[in-house]
Amino acid sequence: MENKKHLISIVGPTAVGKTAMAIQLAKHFNTVIISADSRQFYKEISIGTAKPSLEELNLVPHYFINNKSVSETYSAGDFEKDTLLKLQELFKENDIVILVGGSGLYIKALWDGLDDLPKDNIALRNELHNEFKTNGIEYLQNRLFKTNPEKLGSLDAMNPQRLMRAIEIAELSESNVFIPQKAIRPFQNIKICLNKEREILYNDINNRVDGMIANGLINECEKMSLFRNNYALKTVGYTEIFDYFDNKHSLQKAIELIKQHTRNYAKRQITWFKREEDLVWFEPNETEKIIDFVNKKLGKKV
Numbered sequence: 001m002e003n004k005k006h007l008i009s010i011v012g013p014t015a016v017g018k019t020a021m022a023i024q025l026a027k028h029f030n031t032v033i034i035s036a037d038s039r040q041f042y043k044e045i046s047i048g049t050a051k052p053s054l055e056e057l058n059l060v061p062h063y064f065i066n067n068k069s070v071s072e073t074y075s076a077g078d079f080e081k082d083t084l085l086k087l088q089e090l091f092k093e094n095d096i097v098i099l100v101g102g103s104g105l106y107i108k109a110l111w112d113g114l115d116d117l118p119k120d121n122i123a124l125r126n127e128l129h130n131e132f133k134t135n136g137i138e139y140l141q142n143r144l145f146k147t148n149p150e151k152l153g154s155l156d157a158m159n160p161q162r163l164m165r166a167i168e169i170a171e172l173s174e175s176n177v178f179i180p181q182k183a184i185r186p187f188q189n190i191k192i193c194l195n196k197e198r199e200i201l202y203n204d205i206n207n208r209v210d211g212m213i214a215n216g217l218i219n220e221c222e223k224m225s226l227f228r229n230n231y232a233l234k235t236v237g238y239t240e241i242f243d244y245f246d247n248k249h250s251l252q253k254a255i256e257l258i259k260q261h262t263r264n265y266a267k268r269q270i271t272w273f274k275r276e277e278d279l280v281w282f283e284p285n286e287t288e289k290i291i292d293f294v295n296k297k298l299g300k301k302v
Contacts, residue, residue: 004095004299005091005095005096005187005188006096006097006187006188006189006190006297007087007096007097007098007099007188007189007190008025008029008043008096008097008098008099008188008190008192009099009100009107009189009190009191009192009292010022010025010098010099010100010109010192011036011100011101011102011104011191011192011193011194011273011279012102012193012194012195012196012269012270012273012284013102013195013201013265013266013267013269014050014102014205014262014264014265014266014269015050015201015208015262015266016195016196016201016204016207016284017194017196017202017284018100018101018102018195019052019056019100020078020284021100021194021284021287021290022060022098022100023052023056023059023060024287025098025290025291025294026060026098027059027060028291029096029117029294031060031094031096031097031098032060032061032062032063032090032094032097032098033060033061033062033097033098033099033100034062034063034064034083034086034087034090034098034099034100035062035063035064035065035100035101036064036079036083036099036100036101036102036103036106036107037049037065037100037101037102037103037112038074038076038079038101038103038106039103039232039235039248040065040066040101041064041065041066041067041068041074042066042068042069042070042232043066043067043068043069044069044070044106044223044224044227045070045220045224045232045238046220047212047215047216047217048212048220048221048226048235048237048238049144049218049237050208051065051066052065052117061157062088063090063095064079064082064083068232069225069229070227070230070232070233071227071230072232073161073230073231073232075147076106076108076109076114077106077109077114079106079109079110080109080110080113080114081085082112083110084185086185086222087186087187087270088240090187091186091187096298097187101268104134104155104269104272104273105155105162109183109187111189111191111257111290112182112183113182113183119142121172123170124167124168124171124172125164125168128143128164128167128168129164130134131143132160132164137158137160137163140160140163140164140167141157141163141166144163144166144167144170145284147167147170147171148166148170150168151166155268155272157268158208158234158235158236158239158261159235160234160247161231161234162189164221181220188297190297190298191276191278191279191280192279192280192281192282192290192293192294193273193276193279193280193281193282194281194282194283194284195270195281195283196283196284199291201266202263202266205259205262205266206259209237209258209259209262210255211253212237213255213260217241218241218251219240221238221241221245224238225242225245228242236258236261236262237258237262240254240255240257240261241254241258245261267283279292
């Protein structure tokens with residue numbers, strides 16, 4: 001019997017307009033939204049994570065936003081398990097659910113599963129932690145480059161946890177060719193990626209960062225200073241401001257770095273999603289085309 005449950009996935013680079021599109025589709029199809037943004041889980045940080053506004057959150061029910069504290073670490077594997085349980089619940093009332101986000105590893109976990117990845121190797125993990133403490137993040141970047149330079153270009157190269165896990169997978173798989181097997185999911189996945197011309201996207205990113213500063217990002221960072229070493233705060237927009245607090249550079253330089261690092265992140269996101277199969281690309285102003293595309297996938301006449 002054909003599966004009648006559908007997940008409509010709206011992915012793409014930061015600042016491209018995913019939130020607005022997800023809300024439009026959720027309202028059109030009278031359904032709910034699951035967020036797959038690995039920083040919007042954390043309830044204490046909102047400005048630097050570009051969370052949907054309260055008005056946007058009130059338009060459509062959202063899940064996996066503000067569901068964790070910065071004192072917690074929430075992995076892609078945790079997200080996979082929790083989201084599958086939530087979808088099982090949501091599909092009792094909805095034939096369609098919207099997924100939206102740009103965190104590639106978390107999205108990949110839900111789409112295809114992570115259970116087939118090599119298991120953690122405690123000895124290797126301890127070695128990497130010690131090397132990171134002694135030699136810094138450049139050591140991790142260089143080590144991953146030696147075994148999987150392509151992977152280094154597709155992830156957040158300033159995130160030590162992701163670098164360490166990528167090194168584990170690369171090195172533990174090196175002697176035994178690793179062919180991931182996609183998990184079977186109890187729904188059909190309609191994959192949509194939003195993108196726009198690079199110059200326009202980068203300009204939108206710069207404007208968003210200026211808006212974050214105007215809306216109180218510096219004050220938010222001050223409140224989070226005690227948690228600056230927590231996983232949730234080791235991300236673009238926060239690390240640069242913390243370095244400003246440490247007098248490593250000026251505020252203006254911090255803002256320039258946030259813009260630069262966000263643009264770099266957007267480029268890596270696009271690279272990541274270009275590798276995905278069955279992903280159909282649209283511009284964020286093509287709402288009607290997207291709705292027509294989804295209806296065809298659902299078997300509806302348009």
